[in-house]
Amino acid sequence: MAFQSTWQNLLAECEALGDDATVVTPLSNDTIRITDIQEHRIVVEFPDSDTKRPLQREQFETLARRISDAAGAFDLERLPPDADPYPAVLSLHPRFEIDEREGHIQENDEPGPSQLVQAPGDEESETARTEPDLAVYADALLLTDALERHDVTAPGDLETATLVNLYTLLSDVQRNADDLRQDVADVLLERIHHDQPIHAQFGSVQRTSREYRSLRDEDDVLATLEEAGIPRERVTSVDSSKVDDALEVTELSPSDVYEIEHREYVRKADVDTEQKETRLQGLKDQLAASDEPEAAELRAEIDELEARIGELTEFSAAHEFHSE
Numbered sequence: 001m002a003f004q005s006t007w008q009n010l011l012a013e014c015e016a017l018g019d020d021a022t023v024v025t026p027l028s029n030d031t032i033r034i035t036d037i038q039e040h041r042i043v044v045e046f047p048d049s050d051t052k053r054p055l056q057r058e059q060f061e062t063l064a065r066r067i068s069d070a071a072g073a074f075d076l077e078r079l080p081p082d083a084d085p086y087p088a089v090l091s092l093h094p095r096f097e098i099d100e101r102e103g104h105i106q107e108n109d110e111p112g113p114s115q116l117v118q119a120p121g122d123e124e125s126e127t128a129r130t131e132p133d134l135a136v137y138a139d140a141l142l143l144t145d146a147l148e149r150h151d152v153t154a155p156g157d158l159e160t161a162t163l164v165n166l167y168t169l170l171s172d173v174q175r176n177a178d179d180l181r182q183d184v185a186d187v188l189l190e191r192i193h194h195d196q197p198i199h200a201q202f203g204s205v206q207r208t209s210r211e212y213r214s215l216r217d218e219d220d221v222l223a224t225l226e227e228a229g230i231p232r233e234r235v236t237s238v239d240s241s242k243v244d245d246a247l248e249v250t251e252l253s254p255s256d257v258y259e260i261e262h263r264e265y266v267r268k269a270d271v272d273t274e275q276k277e278t279r280l281q282g283l284k285d286q287l288a289a290s291d292e293p294e295a296a297e298l299r300a301e302i303d304e305l306e307a308r309i310g311e312l313t314e315f316s317a318a319h320e321f322h323s324e
Helices: 003-016 057-069 085-090 135-149 160-191 218-227 240-248 273-288 293-312
Strands: 031-037 041-046 051-056 073-075 096-099 104-107
Touching: 003 031, 003 041, 003 057, 003 085, 031 085, 041 085, 051 057, 051 085, 057 073, 057 085, 057 104, 085 096, 096 160, 135 160, 135 273
Parallel strands: none
Antiparallel strands: 031 041, 041 051, 073 104, 096 104
């Protein structure tokens, strides 16, 4: 493919960026903003230093050629020290993608949808369905069955045993789904190098940041504040851990120094693996009576689930959900 076509597509992607959009460079993790798009160059700004830099078309072409020469995946460590913005901007093109885990920028055989412009709904995959080796899959199947059999829009009308079953399954699905969601998020964070939404069939995601603070050494903090005219007494407070230590060596009760509030909550106390196996078998029996193609696929999946049900329903007694 002639680079002219690649260049025009890259310019279009840059044009689609919002005015305040930023891109993160893969090696130095610098934040850059595209401020001007011209026929032969793309001008970027480093907001932290208010400096601007033109990125030349021929340098993008050289990088694209080196990626192609490297069998479609070029090691980012081979870039010159000042070339970090080039792969960051090039990755806006649907054909190029940065893999931070492997440390390279790669060219895909087929261009994907624009990362920045809403793409039409994906076509249904024609690949054969396979059962994932995930705990959340079996529990989601059982939860779906329970939701189809009970009207959960009015939980107050349900029997206690039914509510217990629903809570247990919801707890298992939430825990395992959260674990999988974090795994997916970790990979996405390595691939998304700008703060604009990336759209897919069911939604969009966006790279963002949150600031976390932790105090430096206490003596250093107090000394720094005192030098700035802030008296020590103004920023010192009671340390609850030290108060607990003091309570152990005195006759004081916790209520003498704490405002105590009791809150009631429900926690999952146990999981009945045998009953889960029984219910999965019941689903299998129901499907056996169906001639639908989807039922045949699901029957095969449940056969494999039964063999692994023990591993898929491990229970941690420390896992609690508050109902506040």
